[in-house]
Amino acid sequence: MSEPWSIGGVDLHLDLGPGRRRAGLTDALREAVRAGRLAPGTRLPASRALAADLGLSRGTVTAAYGQLAAEGYLLARPGAGTVVAPRATAARRPVPLERPWRPAVRYDLRPGLPDLSAFPRRDWLASARTALATADHAALGWGDPRGHPDLRAELAGYLGRVRDVRTEPDAVMVCAGFAHGLALVCAVLRDRGVRAIALEDPYLPAYREVAEAAGLRTVPVPVDSDGIRVDRLATADVGAVVVTPAHQFPLGVALAPARRAQLADWARRTGGLLVEDDYDGEYRYDREPLGALQGMAPASTVYVGTASKTLAPGLRLGWLAAPPQLVAPLVRERRHTDRHTGILEQLTFAELIRSGRYDRHVRRSRITYRRRRDELVAALPAGLPATGIAAGLHLLVGLPAGVSESAVVNAARRRSLGLEGLSAHYGRSGRRSPQLVIGYGTPPDHAFRPALRALVDLLHEYPGR
Numbered sequence: 001m002s003e004p005w006s007i008g009g010v011d012l013h014l015d016l017g018p019g020r021r022r023a024g025l026t027d028a029l030r031e032a033v034r035a036g037r038l039a040p041g042t043r044l045p046a047s048r049a050l051a052a053d054l055g056l057s058r059g060t061v062t063a064a065y066g067q068l069a070a071e072g073y074l075l076a077r078p079g080a081g082t083v084v085a086p087r088a089t090a091a092r093r094p095v096p097l098e099r100p101w102r103p104a105v106r107y108d109l110r111p112g113l114p115d116l117s118a119f120p121r122r123d124w125l126a127s128a129r130t131a132l133a134t135a136d137h138a139a140l141g142w143g144d145p146r147g148h149p150d151l152r153a154e155l156a157g158y159l160g161r162v163r164d165v166r167t168e169p170d171a172v173m174v175c176a177g178f179a180h181g182l183a184l185v186c187a188v189l190r191d192r193g194v195r196a197i198a199l200e201d202p203y204l205p206a207y208r209e210v211a212e213a214a215g216l217r218t219v220p221v222p223v224d225s226d227g228i229r230v231d232r233l234a235t236a237d238v239g240a241v242v243v244t245p246a247h248q249f250p251l252g253v254a255l256a257p258a259r260r261a262q263l264a265d266w267a268r269r270t271g272g273l274l275v276e277d278d279y280d281g282e283y284r285y286d287r288e289p290l291g292a293l294q295g296m297a298p299a300s301t302v303y304v305g306t307a308s309k310t311l312a313p314g315l316r317l318g319w320l321a322a323p324p325q326l327v328a329p330l331v332r333e334r335r336h337t338d339r340h341t342g343i344l345e346q347l348t349f350a351e352l353i354r355s356g357r358y359d360r361h362v363r364r365s366r367i368t369y370r371r372r373r374d375e376l377v378a379a380l381p382a383g384l385p386a387t388g389i390a391a392g393l394h395l396l397v398g399l400p401a402g403v404s405e406s407a408v409v410n411a412a413r414r415r416s417l418g419l420e421g422l423s424a425h426y427g428r429s430g431r432r433s434p435q436l437v438i439g440y441g442t443p444p445d446h447a448f449r450p451a452l453r454a455l456v457d458l459l460h461e462y463p464g465r
Helices: 021-034 047-054 058-070 121-134 149-163 178-191 205-213 230-235 257-270 324-335 343-354 357-379 405-414 445-459
Strands: 002-007 010-015 074-077 081-084 172-175 196-201 217-224 240-243 273-277 301-306 318-321 394-398 435-439
Touching: 010 021, 021 058, 047 058, 058 074, 121 343, 121 357, 149 172, 149 301, 149 318, 149 343, 172 178, 172 324, 178 205, 178 240, 178 273, 178 301, 178 318, 178 324, 196 205, 205 217, 217 230, 230 257, 257 273, 343 357, 357 394, 357 445, 405 435, 405 445
Parallel strands: 196 217, 196 240, 240 273, 273 301
Antiparallel strands: 002 010, 074 081, 172 318, 301 318, 394 435
16 A cells, blocks of 8 residues: 655655555665665654554554664654664665766866856855846746747847847847757758758867767868868868857867858858857957857857856856747747746846846956966976967867877876867877867866876876977
8 A cells, every 4th residue: 555644744655565564664664764765864753643644553653663763774762753863775876877978086177167166156146036036927937938038138238249249139049058059950950951060170079969969960171270171161061060260179279260251151152051159259368359250140150159168067058149040940949849948047147147247257257267277388398388278268288299198098087187188079080199188177276276286297207309
């Protein structure tokens, strides 16, 4: 027999089973403790109350409590009732993954994350209070798949002011980060007959995974010191291209003005779509401000941005600025997936932008990360050149010829230092100079210099020439 009952206001389902009621209750309580459904310290109901709830005799409940206390699962405290004993819960085994996304290390210098300890908690809380106090009740219902109008309006204004993105609130869609936005775009492209999409080579592996999951073939196009080789698109037979013009990941170059013009011309001539990932667009140090590529070709570009680097990836806040002809198809695709992003995060982020707190936070972060970049470059051993340093949260460090990237990365892992090799980001095979992609955003301030010392100690074992 299955019975629901309540402990301290928390309902719990017990399967007492047929037959002997005392044994059934004892087994059900023991299993609830082992499984963690009754946490250590949880106070159980008085025997008289539980007996009444379950239709048992009080003696049956008292006997079950006594048996579990003798086994160490429960504690009977005079005047305090019966509680679940400390450490009575069986250790839970984590669900195994095929491969951990980001194995834990003591010092993490891999790219892709900001300093999460720098998240502006006070500003976020203040913005959340204001947003909740002023939000209309209807905002908590099923909303527009594009996102809440307040956030779309704030984003349209912010992107136009800071990144020269030419858009309107009606053409902005709030999404759950870049990968989600790219998945929506790829699905729309597939439905419109596009079969292949070009990626800068090297690239972020997630680009290929998302595009191929949508059924598109990916075509790597080489990148040089001026950005993507636009001339190679003529023979690539693609209907779209993903680009990172502000700060190419992982090489760190900016798309040269001439290449920007060529790319915009390619889109106009062929009807191809530009998918602009504004990667690290907020973090520039020694480089003249460059507006978004979208400003040159708004009718041919889907601009994608996120708060993953400026705030935190766990918020799942991103946005698309789409050309008019793609807004309706994107809305239809969004309706088939998760409807819309969490409304509380949307309203809070809108208030964060509106109040000016977001701008101030980004400026503070830019100062912090520039200082870290300077310390990292200054600490590198002589003969190991750093490139891609003008912007962003990562740089490249060249290794001596003949040194294996994987050997260095594995040696670092044995020291609990997280590093990443450049070769993992290439779509085409071939011999290349060994390099490390070093992120300086992730460690909190107190751990950054120890991480830097661990890196330098390791690199001294591979002296350059």
